[in-house]
Amino acid sequence: MRALRRAVKQVHFMTDEEILRALRERVRKLQFMRYLDGDIYAVSQERQQAVLHFHPREDLCQSAGVIQGGFVTAMLDGAMAHAVLVASKMTLGPPTLELKVSFLRAALPGPHKAIGHVVRMGKSIGFLEGELFNGKNELIAKSSATSILVPPALVKS
Numbered sequence: 175m176r177a178l179r180r181a182v183k184q185v186h187f188m189t190d191e192e193i194l195r196a197l198r199e200r201v202r203k204l205q206f207m208r209y210l211d212g213d214i215y216a217v218s219q220e221r222q223q224a225v226l227h228f229h230p231r232e233d234l235c236q237s238a239g240v241i242q243g244g245f246v247t248a249m250l251d252g253a254m255a256h257a258v259l260v261a262s263k264m265t266l267g268p269p270t271l272e273l274k275v276s277f278l279r280a281a282l283p284g285p286h287k288a289i290g291h292v293v294r295m296g297k298s299i300g301f302l303e304g305e306l307f308n309g310k311n312e313l314i315a316k317s318s319a320t321s322i323l324v325p326p327a328l329v330k331s
Contacts, residue, residue, distance in 0.1 A: 224291075228249050235283065268322070271319075271321055280314070286306055287311075
């Protein structure tokens with residue numbers, strides 16, 4: 175517990191640039207981010223927001239040539255989860271309790287931008303929203319989620 179308190183104190187004064195740098199290191203280790211050719215592009219503690227870029231390939235499409243919905247959902251979920259990391263100064267992990275996605279347009283292979291933000295964070299529950307845009311900056315999917323907020327060490331167990 176002392177180590178967790180010490181870690182919280184150390185990250186309390188992190189700038190957006192420091193959080194972005196730390197998250198980029200973490201993202202490079204995540205298999206799903208590599209699979210979707212994703213990276214974290216920007217963060218804002220003030221807006222409690224994370225912006226991720228993805229480049230899903232044709233091999234992630236279903237038979238109609240559209241990116242399979244599970245991959246669209248993963249991009250949105252990733253952006254929302256990273257928004258919690260930003261808002262909590264990397265002291266909380268957000269396992270998803272409930273997730274809703276509205277698919278507004280077909281997601282095609284190519285560049286995508288996912289924006290996740292925190293609507294509200296309580297002591298143990300977070301309410302999140304996400305938006306996914308294609309390379310033409312057209313909104314293709316929206317999401318909302320409820321997450322439990324726990325120290326990252328507990329997420330792994």
